[in-house]
Amino acid sequence: MQAERILAGDVRALARAATAVENHTAEAEALLAELYPRTGRATIIGVTGPPGVGKSTLVDQLTRALRAEGKTVGILAVDPSSPFSGGAILGDRIRMQQHHADGGVFIRSMATRGQMGGLARGTLEMALLLDAAGREAILIETVGVGQDEVEIARLADVTLVVLVPGMGDDVQAIKAGIMEIADVFAINKSDQAGAERLEQELRAMLLLASDHGRMETPIVKTVASEGKGIGELLAAVRSVKDKKIRNSESLWMARLREMLRERLLERMPAEALRDGAEAVAARRANPYEVVGEWLRRWYPDRG
Ligand SMILES: Nc1nc2c(ncn2[C@@H]2O[C@H](COP(=O)(O)OP(=O)(O)O)[C@@H](O)[C@H]2O)c(=O)[nH]1
Numbered sequence: 001m002q003a004e005r006i007l008a009g010d011v012r013a014l015a016r017a018a019t020a021v022e023n024h025t026a027e028a029e030a031l032l033a034e035l036y037p038r039t040g041r042a043t044i045i046g047v048t049g050p051p052g053v054g055k056s057t058l059v060d061q062l063t064r065a066l067r068a069e070g071k072t073v074g075i076l077a078v079d080p081s082s083p084f085s086g087g088a089i090l091g092d093r094i095r096m097q098q099h100h101a102d103g104g105v106f107i108r109s110m111a112t113r114g115q116m117g118g119l120a121r122g123t124l125e126m127a128l129l130l131d132a133a134g135r136e137a138i139l140i141e142t143v144g145v146g147q148d149e150v151e152i153a154r155l156a157d158v159t160l161v162v163l164v165p166g167m168g169d170d171v172q173a174i175k176a177g178i179m180e181i182a183d184v185f186a187i188n189k190s191d192q193a194g195a196e197r198l199e200q201e202l203r204a205m206l207l208l209a210s211d212h213g214r215m216e217t218p219i220v221k222t223v224a225s226e227g228k229g230i231g232e233l234l235a236a237v238r239s240v241k242d243k244k245i246r247n248s249e250s251l252w253m254a255r256l257r258e259m260l261r262e263r264l265l266e267r268m269p270a271e272a273l274r275d276g277a278e279a280v281a282a283r284r285a286n287p288y289e290v291v292g293e294w295l296r297r298w299y300p301d302r303g
């Protein structure tokens with residue numbers, strides 16, 4: 001019954017479900033299982049980059065542009081650094097208040113509770129929920145380029161990496177992480193000096209990596225605080241998405257494989273994992289036989 005209300009776009013049912021998903025409750029799992037067949041329609045856009053580059057401002061502007069087209073939007077603000085939910089994103093909350101009266105914009109901030117990899121999983125589940133609720137675009141803002149963020153970026157159909165002029169060596173420092181996940185670069189704060197140079201540096205980097213087809217990665221200059229370049233940015237995101245759909249059987253395969261793996265590991269009895277690790281550490285068993293034994297125990301047909 002709750003599922004029906006969510007599918008019908010009921011915002012209050014969605015909000016309640018989002019809280020359940022965030023808390024990983026049993027009801028949330030049952031709900032997601034029921035909703036799952038109705039997912040796979042939303043466009044998921046990841047927005048990542050160092051703190052202060054204007055990610056939230058860009059998300060806000062992209063949201064306005066999408067709303068102007070009549071599209072419904074879900075926003076997930078993910079802050080791995082915040083020890084308590086939403087604490088560090090208070091400023092964003094205030095900025096986003098303008099959207100609060102608009103039922104077409106659903107906003108959630110998420111923070112890790114210290115569990116490794118849990119953030120990526122929680123984010124995927126939240127995105128699935130928003131997708132089932134009929135949100136046409138889901139914008140996921142993440143800070144920096146740590147492991148969690150790379151995983152979260154992989155959830156997205158299109159990952160937008162935001163940089164600003166004057167980062168200097170920072171571009172070099174983060175390049176390893178961003179090169180593999182960036183589908184589109186936004187050079188935000190292009191009202192400030194150095195935007196041209198940053199663009200040249202990026203193009204040079206992309207050229208070096210051109211064997212991966214990265215040369216075609218769009219670079220769009222924006223001034224998010226003034227709403228400049230937003231149309232071009234959205235167009236670049238869409239063209240990348242179309243290209244990706246043509247090039248891959250399903251954008252969903254990788255992220256679902258990851259989800260299945262996590263679920264499987266989670267369901268494994270903790271004591272089995274602990275006992276196995278102890279046996280291997282004490283050299284009473286080798287890793288191969290431990291895994292072999294697990295497989296025989298849980299998948300007897302394949303032993
Ligand atoms: N000059 C300038 N400032 C901007 C631009 N975009 C955002 N800002 C400002 O940069 C600051 C950080 O923006 P925010 O969106 O919170 O960055 P985030 O930490 O990446 O989410 C805010 O004060 C914004 O008003 C821009 O294009 N030009």
Ligand SMILES: [Mg+2]
Nearest residue numbers: 055056092141
């Ligand atoms: Mg932000």
